[in-house]
Amino acid sequence: MTDLWPEDITSDDVLGPQEILEGQAKELADRTGSLLKAHVTRQEMEDRIELGFEVQSERTDNRVRLFVVQHRLEFEYPVTIVPPPSLPDYLKQHVYRSGMLDTVKAFQREGGWVENEWVASSPRNFETKLQKVLALYEVKAMVLSLLASAKAADSRDDGESDA
Amino acid sequence: MNNPIELLAKLVAEKRIDIVVLAESSIQTITLKEELGHSTESSFHEPHAETGRLQLVCRDSEFNLREIYGDANGRVTIRVLRIGSHELLLAAAHLPSKVNWSPEDQSTQVQSLSKQIRDEEERRRNSRTILFGDFNMNPFEAGVVKAAGLHAMMAKSITENGGRVVQGETYPFFYNPMWGFFGDRTEGPPGTVYHRHSGHLSYEWNIFDQVLIRPDALPWFPGTIEIVTRIGTTDLLRSNGRPDRAVASDHLPLLFQLSECE
Numbered sequence: 001m002t003d004l005w006p007e008d009i010t011s012d013d014v015l016g017p018q019e020i021l022e023g024q025a026k027e028l029a030d031r032t033g034s035l036l037k038a039h040v041t042r043q044e045m046e047d048r049i050e051l052g053f054e055v056q057s058e059r060t061d062n063r064v065r066l067f068v069v070q071h072r073l074e075f076e077y078p079v080t081i082v083p084p085p086s087l088p089d090y091l092k093q094h095v096y097r098s099g100m101l102d103t104v105k106a107f108q109r110e111g112g113w114v115e116n117e118w119v120a121s122s123p124r125n126f127e128t129k130l131q132k133v134l135a136l137y138e139v140k141a142m143v144l145s146l147l148a149s150a151k152a153a154d155s156r157d158d159g160e161s162d163a
Numbered sequence: 164m165n166n167p168i169e170l171l172a173k174l175v176a177e178k179r180i181d182i183v184v185l186a187e188s189s190i191q192t193i194t195l196k197e198e199l200g201h202s203t204e205s206s207f208h209e210p211h212a213e214t215g216r217l218q219l220v221c222r223d224s225e226f227n228l229r230e231i232y233g234d235a236n237g238r239v240t241i242r243v244l245r246i247g248s249h250e251l252l253l254a255a256a257h258l259p260s261k262v263n264w265s266p267e268d269q270s271t272q273v274q275s276l277s278k279q280i281r282d283e284e285e286r287r288r289n290s291r292t293i294l295f296g297d298f299n300m301n302p303f304e305a306g307v308v309k310a311a312g313l314h315a316m317m318a319k320s321i322t323e324n325g326g327r328v329v330q331g332e333t334y335p336f337f338y339n340p341m342w343g344f345f346g347d348r349t350e351g352p353p354g355t356v357y358h359r360h361s362g363h364l365s366y367e368w369n370i371f372d373q374v375l376i377r378p379d380a381l382p383w384f385p386g387t388i389e390i391v392t393r394i395g396t397t398d399l400l401r402s403n404g405r406p407d408r409a410v411a412s413d414h415l416p417l418l419f420q421l422s423e424c425e
Contacts, residue, residue: 048271050275064234
């Protein structure tokens with residue numbers, strides 16, 4: 001008989017969103033020499049589980065929630081990522097300025113289906129989206145900012161101990 | 164005088180305010196520090212924070228106020244506040260507006276905020292927390308009152324035993340003194356925001372701007388809260404008694420005092 005099941009249904013590396021996030025938390029600690037550590041918080045709400053991906057600078061003791069991931073209480077998939085909002089215009093590399101034609105187009109636009117690019121239906125799909133959110137300008141900027149503070153604190157401490 | 168920064172600077176000087184927190188402000192922080200410095204003849208600084216949507220400046224560096232937790236969406240910042248030899252947690256929040264969020268959405272979001280605060284309290288083993296900000300919810304709404312939400316009670320006496328157990332889990336209380344500001348039987352306006360909804364149910368006055376105090380932080384809270392309606396000779400209310408957004412904002416400023424605990 002022909003196997004009709006989709007390719008991503010397999011017993012290999014089937015991980016839940018929390019395990020995948022925890023894996024990336026470990027990767028961050030390894031990559032930054034433990035200057036930054038990430039934690040995954042879990043909260044059960046009435047209708048969903050919310051996982052918070054939080055990065056902590058060990059040197060400055062500052063912790064930032066980068067984004068959250070949500071899924072139903074009973075099922076881990078599909079899962080959605082709620083990315084951070086975009087930075088204010090003055091910090092963006094590219095800023096869209098709307099023109100008169102945009103207003104006209106907005107009036108002419110009909111309703112339609114909108115794709116939620118952050119919903120993932122499988123572990124592999126979630127990993128792809130997670131890679132995308134980690135590469136977001138806003139997320140990268142926040143991680144680099146935390147890393148810079150951690151490094152600065154590290155250098156200060158080194159300076160103090162040398163003196 | 165209709166310049167918001169000048170008005171704010173005047174308020175800070177008049178009331179001798181030490182810490183200023185602004186949400187949705189269009190004032191650059193550097194300008195804010197300069198103007199407050201001029202008006203008070205002292206220097207204001209901006210404690211280190213990674214998340215910057217809520218602006219916080221303070222007069223005295225002894226307060227510390229370094230950010231220890233922030234949400235990248237910029238809606239929550241938790242700071243360490245040093246008063247004398249004690250450390251308190253000062254949390255500021257600006258929660259999403261009712262314009263795009265349903266009461267259920269708001270309630271879910273506030274559960275997330277509540278968990279963030281409890282986690283930070285646990286991490287620092289410190290539950291002397293003051294939470295304040297624009298919650299975009301009234302003190303009587305489910306998100307503010309329910310156990311897994313902010314669990315904020317209308318009377319101090321209710322909060323005395325610290326928390327309440329629901330289904331085996333303990334949820335700590337906040338005391339919410341803002342209940343006492345509704346209506347006409349207290350001094351000041353009946354709320355902080357006025358909005359007439361066109362549907363059947365309209366509260367007209369709302370108290371979206373609130374300050375909540377954990378029972379452990381009560382010794383630092385003498386109970387002084389003011390919904391500011393006048394700065395110098397400038398009235399923040401129109402002749403009909405509602406906030407005049409042309410003068411300052413559609414929200415009236417909230418002022419509260421913390422003092423040293425013996």
